[in-house]
Amino acid sequence: MSRQDALTMARWCRWMLALVFIYHGLVPKLLFLSPVEVQMVEAAGLGLDARVVSPLAGLAEVVLGLVILFGWLGRWPVLAAGLGLVGLLAYVAVFTPMLLIEAFNPVSTNLPVLLLCVLIFRLEQSAES
Template sequence: MEAKPIYVEINIHSSLDQVWETTQTPSKHEQWDIRFSSIKYLPKAEGEPQHFTYERTVLPPFKIKGWGISAGDHNGKNGARTSSLHFGTNMKSSPIKEGKGYWKYEPQDEHVNFMTQYDYEVPFGKFGSLIDRILIRPLMGWGTALSFDVLRRWLENSESPRSQYMRFFCSWLITFFFCFIWIYHGLVPKLIFMHPKEITMITDLIPLSNETGYRLVQIAGGLEIFFGVCLLIFSRKRLLFFAMALLFPLLAIVAITADPQALQAPFNPLTFNLSLMVLSIIGFFLHKELPSARNCRRKRK
């Protein structure tokens, strides 16, 4: 089955000239488009298409370098503009060999309908096609959509792309951190090894048998794993971070009440839970109005 071209569309409340300039000027384009680290236009004669080179730093010092050719058309129906693109790379390590696509700008009453569609060839035969469908193409589509929303927020809210990407990646770093914390503490000390302190923490607070405490620890471990998974898949993450900001002080009080001598230990429940509370508060504010690929249409109407 042949892979479908990548399509992304978004409405931007801005003027057509401003959207065109921000997407066609290399120094501005490389700021909002996560697919490029740098774009450099080459000298051209009047009337000729624009040739350029680009780079994308994957992991320092590894970079993918390529070439491109773009041509703009200002004579579309109802003032629409189109920019065609031909791109490629000679690097054998690149997951993309050569491709073509376009950007289209359709002015509406109060916004510009900005869209793109592109497709490309991949190296390494059937193996390369399989990797492209499973990983590269979904990642390219997601990166394109995320970049379009960053562009929209830049033009509509005047928030710089650098600031948006900083908040975006920091918020996901904290999300993955808390996901690891919850799943690890639910899985390792509770379900796999069943640490004795997990049971005594409950039985010291509530007069229960060891067997009942054992079952409660298992339930708590399952709930912690479930919460960690929710951090990844639940869209309203601010609600979860708000809940954690309230929960960690309560967990500190419970742990200290069960074992007051724990306050004498390094990395004790007080300092540990308060640290997680502060990180929860930071995560709560970082997740406010983040750019998202979900704000774009990924299929034609």
């Protein structure tokens, strides 16, 4: 694969990864607070108000998506996204495991998005060589 092909594919992966974070930050957290988001916050048992925590998390996701989209800070935001996805999957498994068997659950959504993170790393490293 040529350097240019690797960079093009990495760019497409970045766009898809950014889209996931921007969408999941905007739609179920900022624009329309999802009952599942509320359930996940309340399941931790920390007494946090989901109407505050979820929009803040949504804002952070949108910012992370934009940083990934524009390639700011190199691959660090991609690493942060990957770690966040693993952490969220573990959080759901511990606090709301019943969500793991629902449609469009964190297993079926987070694992493909984690693959995007891996592809970005591999493709961008390949292009640097």
